[in-house]
Amino acid sequence: MHKINSRISSLIAAQEAVPHRQALKRLHEYHNLREELVAVEGAHAALVEKVEQRKEKAREDAKAEMRGQMVARHAGTPRRGRPGSREKRSPKATSRVAADAVQVLERITQRHRSQAEEARALVDRFAVRKALQQEVTRKALQATTDNDMATLQDLVHEQADHAAKHPDTRDQYTVLEAVDAEGRMPLHYACCHGCFEAGMFLLTSGADPQRSTHAGFTPMHFAAAYGHLQMIVLLNQFDPNLTQLVDSMGQTPLHVASQQDNADCVSLLLKIGSDPRATDRTGSTPLKLTLNSSQAIRGVLQQCVLTTNAPCLRLL
Numbered sequence: 001m002h003k004i005n006s007r008i009s010s011l012i013a014a015q016e017a018v019p020h021r022q023a024l025k026r027l028h029e030y031h032n033l034r035e036e037l038v039a040v041e042g043a044h045a046a047l048v049e050k051v052e053q054r055k056e057k058a059r060e061d062a063k064a065e066m067r068g069q070m071v072a073r074h075a076g077t078p079r080r081g082r083p084g085s086r087e088k089r090s091p092k093a094t095s096r097v098a099a100d101a102v103q104v105l106e107r108i109t110q111r112h113r114s115q116a117e118e119a120r121a122l123v124d125r126f127a128v129r130k131a132l133q134q135e136v137t138r139k140a141l142q143a144t145t146d147n148d149m150a151t152l153q154d155l156v157h158e159q160a161d162h163a164a165k166h167p168d169t170r171d172q173y174t175v176l177e178a179v180d181a182e183g184r185m186p187l188h189y190a191c192c193h194g195c196f197e198a199g200m201f202l203l204t205s206g207a208d209p210q211r212s213t214h215a216g217f218t219p220m221h222f223a224a225a226y227g228h229l230q231m232i233v234l235l236n237q238f239d240p241n242l243t244q245l246v247d248s249m250g251q252t253p254l255h256v257a258s259q260q261d262n263a264d265c266v267s268l269l270l271k272i273g274s275d276p277r278a279t280d281r282t283g284s285t286p287l288k289l290t291l292n293s294s295q296a297i298r299g300v301l302q303q304c305v306l307t308t309n310a311p312c313l314r315l316l
Helices: 002-017 022-075 092-147 151-167 186-193 198-206 219-224 229-238 242-246 252-259 263-270 295-307
Strands: none
Touching: 092 198, 151 198, 151 219, 151 295, 186 198, 186 219, 186 229, 198 229, 219 229, 219 242, 219 252, 229 242, 229 252, 229 263, 252 263
């Protein structure tokens, strides 16, 4: 093709230098060479297309062969020859594949069975633990209510011995933190019923005097609500800040004692540092809560307010 193009270019360049007849002759040769060039280009394009078709067919054959080899490898039988000449799986190979599948299924079943047994054992362990905690809670709360010091001491010592023998177990239970459905612990029960000996034992054993119930009541709130002066003094000796704690309504023990119309309790709380200016969530002070109470409580609160130079009207 390059030679033909060179000849055409040379004829065109020499056309002006030859006579008229020679120009016609060379023009005729030019047209013949052009037709020959078109024919050669067509043959070249056909050859290229044929080569591409053969390459595509070769790629498809290679893919088919690879697929056949992968199928034969997973089936466990060798493949020979062309992709279309797959041999049938022998009975021996079929039985071997089936045996392998059965073994895998047995291993999976055994693993699931062991996991189910572990889960059942864990559920049973939690059930025993919950039953034990419920029984210990019932005994501890009942002993505190009855002021049964012997039973209460036995429960605390038994719990301490169990914790010493099994320091890493998760089944620990704490008698001091045993709670009922309302979140009341043994110390709350002691303050409710005025059990001074039980309260002293619980506090010296490590009970937290600031722990509150679901309603936010602390042991000091219960002692103030039920008017147990000895419990108020005992709690104040362990933590002087208990009179400043509030419940879910924002009320201090002084609010509770004022509502219960207990003049002795109100006087004691004021002496140990309760704030008569404290307000709850509704903005009420202890003096405001005594509008329907006896004059004795109102007189105690007003006297405290006057001694602290606080205007009474601002607390109403």
